[in-house]
Amino acid sequence: MTIKLLCIGKTDNRELKQLIEVYYKRLQFYNKFEIEIIPDLKKTKNLDENKQKEKEGSLISAKLQNSDFVVLLDENGKEFSSEKFSAYLQKRLNSGLKQLIFIIGGPYGFSEAIYKRADAKIALSQMTFSHQMVRLFFTEQLYRAFTILKNEPYHHR
Template identity: 65%
Template sequence: MTIKLLAIGKTDNKQLQQLIDDYTKRLGFYIGFDLEIIPDLKKVKNLSEDQQKQKEGDLILGKLKPTDVLILLDENGKQFDSVGFSNYLQKHMNSGAKQIVFVIGGPYGFSPEVYAKAQGKISLSKMTFSHQMVRLFVIEQLYRGCTILRNEPYHHK
């Protein structure tokens, strides 16, 4: 199984990008992982929120394979602790899924078509984080989940 993280827009903070790169490298020792950036939409001032969600949704759906398991990072999603998230990953690994795709949407969320295609929604917190920070948090939790699944030392155990 492989994991892909799709995100809208580039990370312009160099220090944050270094941390993302570090955890991406660490995660790669455990599982096939790919971070794919979908470029920001152009001329969004001329688009309504719904139009922007629709265009971003079309780009997201265009990146998926029919067999992908789509999980959205969404404020209304299920929350996990790290062990619970590792169990969630294990469940998908055991299901025979070839690829899980986690998606961080744009500033207004996802289009109805993306929600309809999704097999799950996860919330990292009730707090609001920048989309750039969420990338780091997701990759770090994927890494932590893999270390937990390998029974490596975990600071709460």
């Protein structure tokens, strides 16, 4: 199975990019993992929030296959401890999926079409983080989940 993180817009901060790359490389030892960036929309000044979400939703939809299991990283999603997230991940790994896709939306979240397409929603926290920080936190938590599944010492209980 391939695990993919789909994001709107590139990471501008060099230090964040470097940290994300650290976990990206580590994850390659456990599972095929990809990060795919959908470029920011251009000329959004005249778009209201809903129009922007719809346009981003169309770009996201174009990247999805019917067989993909789609998880939105959304503030209203289910929260997990790291251990419970690793169990959730193991369940998905055992399910025979071809692709497990986690999505970080744009600045205003997701369109209704993307919410309807999603198979699940996960919240990393009740706090609000920048979209760029979420990339780092998610890749670290995914790495942590794999180390928990392999009983490796990265995660301390």
